[in-house]
Amino acid sequence: MTARHAILVIDDDTIILESLCEFLRIEGYSAEGVRNLAQARQKLQEQTFSLIISDVNLPDGDGFEVLALTRQSFPGTVVILITGYGTIESAVEAIKMGAYDYLTKPIVDDDLRLAVERAVRQQSLMDENRQLREQLTNRYRLENIISQDYKMSRIFELIEAVADSKTTVLMTGPSGVGKSLLARALHFRSPRKDKPFIEVSCGALPETLLESELFGHVKGAFTGAIRDKEGKFLAADGGTIFLDEISSATPAMQVKLLRVLQDKQFESVGSNRTINVDVRVILASNTDLAAEVRAGRFREDLYYRINVVTVHVPPLAERPVDIALLADYFLRQFCQVHNRSKLGITEKAIECMQRYGWPGNVRELENVMERAVLLSKGAYIEEEDLPPALVNQSKRLGSSDYAGVSLKKALEGPERTIIQAALQANQWNRQVTADALKINRTTLYKKMKRYGLEDEAARLGF
Numbered sequence: 428m429t430a431r432h433a434i435l436v437i438d439d440d441t442i443i444l445e446s447l448c449e450f451l452r453i454e455g456y457s458a459e460g461v462r463n464l465a466q467a468r469q470k471l472q473e474q475t476f477s478l479i480i481s482d483v484n485l486p487d488g489d490g491f492e493v494l495a496l497t498r499q500s501f502p503g504t505v506v507i508l509i510t511g512y513g514t515i516e517s518a519v520e521a522i523k524m525g526a527y528d529y530l531t532k533p534i535v536d537d538d539l540r541l542a543v544e545r546a547v548r549q550q551s552l553m554d555e556n557r558q559l560r561e562q563l564t565n566r567y568r569l570e571n572i573i574s575q576d577y578k579m580s581r582i583f584e585l586i587e588a589v590a591d592s593k594t595t596v597l598m599t600g601p602s603g604v605g606k607s608l609l610a611r612a613l614h615f616r617s618p619r620k621d622k623p624f625i626e627v628s629c630g631a632l633p634e635t636l637l638e639s640e641l642f643g644h645v646k647g648a649f650t651g652a653i654r655d656k657e658g659k660f661l662a663a664d665g666g667t668i669f670l671d672e673i674s675s676a677t678p679a680m681q682v683k684l685l686r687v688l689q690d691k692q693f694e695s696v697g698s699n700r701t702i703n704v705d706v707r708v709i710l711a712s713n714t715d716l717a718a719e720v721r722a723g724r725f726r727e728d729l730y731y732r733i734n735v736v737t738v739h740v741p742p743l744a745e746r747p748v749d750i751a752l753l754a755d756y757f758l759r760q761f762c763q764v765h766n767r768s769k770l771g772i773t774e775k776a777i778e779c780m781q782r783y784g785w786p787g788n789v790r791e792l793e794n795v796m797e798r799a800v801l802l803s804k805g806a807y808i809e810e811e812d813l814p815p816a817l818v819n820q821s822k823r824l825g826s827s828d829y830a831g832v833s834l835k836k837a838l839e840g841p842e843r844t845i846i847q848a849a850l851q852a853n854q855w856n857r858q859v860t861a862d863a864l865k866i867n868r869t870t871l872y873k874k875m876k877r878y879g880l881e882d883e884a885a886r887l888g889f
Contacts, residue, residue, distance in 0.1 A: 432477035432547045433457045437467045437493060438509075439486050443532075447480065447539075454540060456547075464488035468496065476504050477550045478543065483510035483517070494524045505550045507542055509534060572605070572612060573756050576746040577851050578887070582609070582738055589736050590616035595688060597733050598711040600740035603788035606711040607671065609740065614667040619707055622666030625659045630672035634680060639696050642683070648697025660693060660704050667707040673733070674712045674719055681726045688732050708733075743785040743792060747848075751777050753789060757796035758808065767800050772808040779810050782821040843878040846871070850880065855889035 434456050438444040444460045451458035459474070461467050463486045467479075479497060483490035490508040497504050508521045511532040518529040527549055528542045574580070589596060590613055598606040607626060614624045632640055635649070643658030659668060676684060687693050688708060692701050710733050719725035743750065754772055762769050785791055795814060803812040810818060846864070853859040861871040875881045 432550070433459070433474060434478045434480060434543070435467065435470055435474075435476045436460045437462070437464070437479065437481040437485065437490075439463060439482065439484075443482075447534075450536065450539065451543070454543070456543070462486070464492060467493065471496075471501055471504075476501075478546050479504055479506045480543075481506065481508055483508055483512075483521075490526075491521070491524060494521070494526055498525050503550070503553055505546045505553070507546055572608060573752050574746065574749050575752060576741075576749050577854060578741050578746065579749070581887070582740065585736070585738055586613050586616065589613075591618060593707055594735050595707075595733050596709045596736045596738060597716075598709065598738045598740060599716070600713065601742050601788055602713045603790035604740040604742055605789050606740055607669065609738065610667075610669040610709045610711065613709060614669075614707070617667070617707065619666050623663050624667050624669070625663040626669045626671065627659050628671045629680075630675035634677045637676070637680060638683070642693045642695050644696035645698045648695075652697070655695075658693075658695060660687060660706055661702060663706045664704045665706075667709060669709045669711070671711045672713065673710045674714045674716060674725060678726065681729050685726065685729045685732060688729075743788045744783075747781050748851075750781050750785075750792065753792055754780060754796055757793050758800060761797045761800040765797075765800055768806075769800060769803065769808060770806045773810065776808050776810045776813060779813060779818060779821045783817050784820065842874070843880070846874055846878065847880060847883075850875075850884070855884050855887065 434451055436444055436447045436451070436458060438447065438460070439462045441462070444462065448458040448460045459470060459476075461470055465487055467481070470476075479493060481490045481493045485493075490506075490510070494506055494508070497506050505527045506525065507528045507530065508526045509530045509532060510517070521529045527546045530538060530542060572579075572583070574583075586609065596610075596613065598609060600606055610626075611624060614620060627640060629637060639648075639652075639656065639658070641658050641660055643656050643661060644652050645655050646652055670684075673684075683693065687704075687706075691704050691706065693704075694701055716725055716730055716734070720727050720730045743753075751772075754777065758769055758772060761767070780792070780795075787794070795817065796808075798814065799808045799812040803809065805812075846860075849860045849864055850857075853863060857868055857871055857875075861868045864871065872881075875884070
């Protein structure tokens with residue numbers, strides 16, 4: 428029988444040690460035996476084991492030291508303890524310390540077989556969960572977010588700066604720009620990356636359900652509450668909770684959120700028991716919360732409580748350099764998903780997409796590329812493979828028809844666009860930009876002031 432899992436057996440009784448190893452090999456496992464804790468440490472450094480079966484009493488230590496060692500240095504290994512002097516108290520202590528099972532001598536073959544089968548199954552689940560966590564971490568790494576726009580570079584720097592803190596972060600920007608993706612990147616960049624990341628769309632739930640969703644409820648709290656329910660805040664304990672569309676929260680809900688943010692405490696619906704949680708809170712809004720405060724729809728104290736670190740994610744239309752990058756990324760992604768073969772996107776199609784306004788932002792671009800991959804019949808994505816509404820709007824925006832305005836006025840738009848692009852490409856360095864445009868710096872300053880680019884530079888900190 429082919430060995431399925433490697434098992435380390437620790438026992439100072441040679442007869443028991445050899446018999447356990449022989450039994451495990453007959454059962455199809457790869458078994459190694461050592462007689463004390465020092466030999467076990469050495470063996471664990473040399474080889475990876477799915478399971479450890481250890482006697483409680485060892486010449487140079489005990490099974491509880493094996494548990495502590497495994498938990499600290501080999502968390503992917505499961506431990507079963509065995510003893511000739513078993514008590515209920517010692518069994519309870521072993522389980523509390525992380526032992527998967529606790530067996531007493533003399534060991535019955537069927538009991539050992541069942542315990543080992545369960546333990547290796549548990550180890551396989553632990554290993555699978557670890558791999559899934561690694562995949563998630565790799566998927567949501569900040570480096571995997573595709574952008575060459577300088578505004579996004581500043582956002583990445585900001586996320587790097589606050590990732591290891593507990594501070595609340597507010598993300599603003601229109602729907603579809605990737606606020607959720609950035610929130611996940613922030614979580615997986617933080618010390619909380621191995622803990623839960625819980626996302627809640629506040630706008631998708633009515634007030635009564637939102638309170639229960641966030642804080643949980645007890646049985647009988649309201650009609651239909653047939654059992655206790657754990658809320659999202661408790662589920663995110665030790666990790667991060669992402670509250671999207673926070674502007675849709677009602678005034679009553681805003682009061683409860685303010686308390687959670689300040690004190691990290693809340694009560695479930697229908698309960699008087701106060702629950703304490705350790706949660707990093709990230710919020711997002713696609714509306715201007717400052718305007719909502721002025722209009723009386725959002726609490727001023729909550730606004731200032733969440734407006735500690737603000738990340739404004741610009742719409743895709745303000746990041747034209749990213750359109751071609753993202754389109755190519757989605758092209759390759761959907762070719763793989765739908766088993767299609769495409770060589771790329773034509774320059775004419777890219778230009779068409781770069782003239783478009785993208786009201787749906789990155790999410791809309793993703794949908795457009797999936798549609799193009801499915802409907803395109805050629806080797807390349809052509810302009811005609813794009814949605815007609817996109818092409819028509821792009822042509823209107825790119826139309827060269829005379830609009831009845833002076834030449835000076837007509838050239839203002841293109842001139843502003845060129846100057847803005849040059850400033851962005853040169854990190855808003857005026858002298859370098861002036862040299863690149865072959866104009867003097869004074870002329871550049873005048874044009875920046877005329878087109879409002881000085882204000883934009885000030886907002887961006889340049």
